[in-house]
Amino acid sequence: MSNTSGFSVSKPVALWNKPIKADFKELFKSLGKVAIDGALGKWEEVAKGALDATAALGLADAPEEVAWLLIYRSLVEAIVSLVKGNQELLFEKPNESDLELLCDRLNHSLESIELRIDQDFFRRPKDLPILEAIKAAFTDWLKYFSVNQAQALTISHRLPTYFVFALHEEWAKHPEKYASLKEELDTPFTQANEREQSWQRYLAWLQKQVEEPMLLEAFGLKQVYVPLRAYYKQKVAGEKSEEFERWVKEDEKYQRVVLDLETELEAWLEKGDRNDPIKVISGGPGSGKSSFTKIFAANQAEKGKIPVLFIPLHHFEPSDDLVDAVSKFVRDDGFLRHNPLDKDKADSRLLIIFDGLDELAMQGKIATEIAQQFVREVQIKVERFNAHKTCLQVLISGRELVVQANSSDFRQPQQILHILPYFVTEDERKNYIDDRNLLQQDQRQIWWQKYGNASGRAYDCLPEELNQDNLTEITAQPLLNYLVALSFDQQKKFPTDGNLNAIYANLLTAVYQRGWAGYQHPAIRGIEEKDFVRILE
Template sequence: MIAVTFFCQGFSALEMSNALGIQSNKVEAIAWVLLQRSLLQAMSDLTSDCKDSLNINKLNLKMLCEQLDLTIEKKNLPLDSDFFKNPKKIPVVEDAKNCYLLWLQSHGLQRAIAEVLANRLPRYFVFALVQQWMTNSHEYALLHDAIASPFATANEREWAWMRYSGWLQRKVDESMFGELFGLRQIYIRLRAYYKRSVKVNGSKRTERIVVDLEKNIKEWLEYAHHNDAIRVICGGPGCGKSSFSRMLAAKLTDEENEELPTLPVLFVPLYLLDLSGDLLESMRDFFQADLDNILPLNPLEKNNAEHRLLIIFDGLDELSMQGKVAAQVAKDFVSEVQRKLLAFNRQELRVFVLMTGRELTVQANKEEFRKEGQILHVLPYYRTREDLEKHIYVSESGLLEQDQRQCWWKKYGRLKSKPYNGLPDILNQREKIVEITAQPLLNYLLALSYECNTIDFLSKNDFNENEIYHSLLEQVYQRDWANYQHPTLGNIRQEEFERILEEIAIACWHGNGRTATTLQIEKRCTSGSLKKLLNVFEDGVKASITQLLTAFYFRQTGFQGSEATFEFTHKSFGEYLTARRILLEVKLIQQQLEQYRENSDIGWDEKECLKRWVMLCGPSKMDEYLFSFLCDEIRLNALDQVQRWQKTLCDLVSYMQQCSLPMEKLSPRLEKYIDEVTYSRNASESLLATLSGCALFTKEISSINWHGVSTFGNLLSTIQGQRVNHENPLVFACLNHLNLNRCNLLFRDLYMANLEGANLEGTNLEGANLQEVNLKAADLRMANLQETSLQRINLEGANLEGANLEGANLEGANLQRANLQRANLQRASLEGANLEGANLEGVYLERTKFSRANLKNTLWSKEIHRQDLIGIKSTLNIPDSTEF
């Protein structure tokens, strides 16, 4: 914190008033001191918040204090109840803001930019005022007795809520990404939709009802019934869920707010909750861990209960730290919250709960939220025509038609003093870039890259999201110190800076996905070559790590024991860096294994490679979001390089399933057998996922030497475990392009698996569940698919020549351009299937069902008998020579 408050230290309020030369009565003098202390503290905090944009060492703090004194001396201070009811509106605050504005300009900031910063002062002042009153209340005793204010009449509980409300207000005004503006200044009101089933002409269809998210929540808070106390907001990474929640909390606790009902709000980031016990116990621990004394008294305790309360639980997807499957932890938490709400709201609706989470987590718990409108899906800034045609949206007052990107860029231009009248045309010319600008977080990161010209948007045909994150890393490194040694980073080169951040990301991944302690980070960063990088700092490794964390987008969240805990400000930053580190390990393994094979005295053998892989990927599961970043990172490399990685990974999978993972080589070895099982499962899945990412890029078959016909099935069973719901483990999305030639997958559960491009020639899939599986372009020649469930399967372009599909259920399957020559379709059901352009020459048909099938441009043999084609229509395109 910038030391502008030195002027106040060591003096009582009366002593300060005398020092300031205030000659009025004591009550007014003390009020002036309270005002000055609070303003100075607010200016101090605000200036510290924007230190990246100001040269802190050259700030003339004495001049700021003197200018503030002169401003205060010239003004009258009305000592009435309005002094405390709405402190932002005290006239002298506006004068102080102008004083602060001039001071910022004197330090080189353009007026438009300085105004953005100065406009945030009033809310910083409110929080500082409450803090000052509560911390030094004994010094303001005369003022307490003289004014009928909320402060004077409030008890401890009310004071705590005032302070917490001020803190919530200030949080949305704090600098974001080192900018001079906060979330409040750049925020765009979000839209959302909920699903509604309707009957049209006797059949059901799903409509998406579009709403203004804030307005929808307002109506819920005002009119909800006592058994309707929960709302869930879901969306992908960076869609604005948490930003909306923070803005909602700030608005609901703002006395000036006229749009929303004012009520106490408790904002709870779920990764801070320990859910090993009862929810109420977890909340007690949450309040006890508040070392900064920001939170109010626990409103879930009977003595501190509020008449009405909104609790915002942010981040359902971040509940995986308890050692269980993430989806199960979230499900248990939701059930626990619902049980507690039944007790809290037995007589009347007193406690509301708003939850946020990523789509996959909420989808896994959708059965818990059956009321229409309980789950609200956040909409992006812009909807493509393709999406609007794909789904049925119902929108009032043109709500969905607005392109919110234009509004955002106009705001951004004003705040940055840039001539943006909307989204720059160059960013609206590539489909992939259009998709990125539609997402709030990525749109902002793209704006940073656009300003710095770090990405050539004109030449990009296949834009990659990871390029935006990499551009951000470059900007963080070069932001204000491109031409001189940075006081935090010293002489660390950019690639070294990025390497340390990757290790920090792994420490967070091994923790709960977003947070890690300095000790955990230190352990990762002091191993191997990274230790020498940290030695450039003068204050020791732990202090070095803390300094480095503040250079990137981290914030301190508290303590675990005596260790400070840091978190990524956005979880997706950690996922991006983790993906980079995993791919780095692939590069190292490929290089070292090649060296070993050329000269066994150097490099790593397969066992050493797999040991390192287990240490990196064993502690935590890879999820769909991390996998997506990994695939994008792979695509940034040359094709021949990725081909070499794919070959190396195939060799490791072959070695792993023959010799198993070398758990005995871990140092220290894991103490419990169940931990070794977990590490083995996670490492195996991550290995197959990384191989999948390479194959998605090369489009080549991953040739793995399966040492038995059941080996692959056994490996899949080990990773999958017992199915408990419709959700699949990640590995099911990562089976593309595998060589499963002649494998035995009898009665195998492959529901919704991705087997695109896989080689399944001669594979035994009899009785397997292939419902909704993606087998696009797969090779299924001579495969045994007898009595198999293939409903809604994607077999577009697949080769099924000679396959046995006797009795198979292919209802609703996509068989466009599939090769079914000489396949056995006896008793198969192809009702509603799409066979457009498929080749059915020489197929064996007996009692085969084709009702509602699309047989446009289908190739048939001449020897077809009508009795074999149940449901066939005379209007179908069948050769004239066909005998019926």
């Protein structure tokens, strides 16, 4: 098979005098009509109708038409998924005649685009040229429903990631339709066996997770994520007397060494030391642990060097045997067709990320014991898998208390990494060893700039009204900082009198009004604010 194989693909012309049914105009019209009618539950019907319209193309044997079928169906799924996920932003409804003209214009702009399908497409499907044209057309369609420019760009910017996931899903669901492409193109995608395809789907799903909208926003986590800093504890050098050890506070026996969290963990993965196979991320509620683990999993999946299995521990049922517990998780998750820890099916390298050790600890009355048993079972299995070479590395995240309760099991140097806030005051910096001056950067400024760009609210830094000493404790924490942004946007003001109770009450009100009162989340539809607060209590 030639290494330069490939062919040009354009929207199929009326071969055999058959009418063209794979039409973006009809897709945009159908989506628009559902939005105009307010029939919010009918997005699946739109997708099904658009995909059914391609049935005739499925009868074709020519690789060019089969490739178009694959691309079109994947694009339909991606676009419908994006619209459905942002349906609450489609406020103003145009009339149907205007929608018709818009869809004619959008379809015409896409008709003449030619594609070339070759090895590069399946290696880097995000680079497919038509995606840029579709993104532009999709942005125009969204703005027609009074979605602002920034929101429309943010939503359409997520199209490539959604498309890649839809591509893997479509290929996995209908392999018989695309058999001719396997013969024409020699790529890891087209020639992958069932197991490899399941990994490809799963890794595409990991990348999609960080693009999905946050709390009814147009943007996802990836658009506003700020790389986190952390520190590890290093014992103070020098000889110390027993009396010193007895009377000095535990924290004073250690130095706190600052590092960039992702850089540190990537170096750990790259080194692959079988004597250092487990890392632990520790942080308080809302410190960004789960956000980091999701981003890290997505980034490693995109690099494709080491397969990544991401396990939120609130979805995980621990047992006496880790292999059996992972097998059940994988089976319930539905992406992987095999347990990557099975002896006969194990991959040569694997990274497992267990997110939320404290969530595991909440299951049952003997919470601490469950977490300790889980940690020790992980250690036993990791040691067994790495008996001869590094096959398995594990990253565990958890709140400070549960990590501290298991600290006797984590004794390797730099094994526990403690997450730092967005901002550390000048006085507090004296408590750290920061040779790279990482703490000099106020990351709140970066977050607010990203948030301003993604939301269209034009912030280029932390607003002066919020840059107050008495608000530092809140704005320095990732989750609380985001809630502050919701409150500030909602009310255009924020309590700055230093009363934390008033501030938290303000945050709860803003979340309720922004996330539920207007849109009425179906889980608590009709719930009043006082009852909403009571539920949270």
